Amino acid sequence: MEDIELQQLWKSYDERLQEQLVFNRKNASDITKMKVKSTLSAMRPIKIFTLLLGILWVLFLDVLLINLFPVGNFFFLISFGFISLVNKIAVGIYAYQLILISVVNINSPVISTQKKIAGLVSSTLWVTRILMLQLPFWITGFMSLAWVINGNILYWSIQGALTALFAGLAVWLFINIRYENREKRWFKFLFGSYEWTPIMKAQEMLGQIKEYEEAN
Incomplete structure (x- = not known):
């Protein structure tokens, strides 16, 4: 009789322990979800600031191009036109990221939130890669036809070296700005x-939430 009572008592204790573990995991999952939302929300101010700054910068470039179009030289118009285009793309990506952050719902399935985070990761990498492409155009934008025609060896040496350096850097960064390189010092x-x-x-944290849910 005592053995049966002892087994029942042990079973009851084990059930309560399991219930407590499930409860603790659920609380941990809920707390982590709130942390995820808070972490993403904390990004909104810098994204909004960057977006507004980007819009003002693009407007400034476009006004400059329009006003200088009649007198602007070929190198200036092409170079700064490309810079303006690249920054317009960046502005669009930042707007997309703000939308992603706004639609994150902590009560949605983890896989849904993971897809949105993956979108933020991918777009952050792409916007940086695209912006790097403008580097050599900051060098060519200040060239003039007169300098090209009348430039001496010294001019061409400096101009060619700088253009090649910035072009090479732009291509290298475009190729190497990848998720796989996130731990490298230059990336950070x-x-x-x-x-x-x-x-x-x-x-x-989303990985932790997934583990909590799978454990339950």
Whole structure:
């Protein structure tokens, strides 16, 4: 009789322990979800600031191009026209990222939120890669036809070296700015901590939530 009572008592204790574990996991999952939302929301101000700054910069470039079009030289118009185009694309990507951050719902399935985070990661990489393409055009934009025609060896040496350097750097960055290189020092220096780190934290926390849900 005592053995039966002892078994029942042990079974009851085990059931309560399991219930407590499930409850703790659920609480941990809910808290982590709120942290994910808070981490992403904290990115909104810098995204809004960058977006507004980008819009003002694009407007300035377009006004400059329009006003100088009648007198502007070929190199200036082509170079700064490309710079303006690249920044317009960047503005569009930042607007897309703000929408992604706004539609994140902590009560949605983890896989749905993971897709949105993946969209933030991918778009952050792409906007940086695209912006790097403008580097050599900051050098060619200040060339003039007179300099091209009358330039001496010294001019062409400096101009050619700078253009080749910035073009090579732009191509290298465009190729190497990838998720696989995220732990490299130059990558961390380039991205800083305001935009990239919160995304990585949110991604890591989503993995924890998935583990909690699978354990339940």
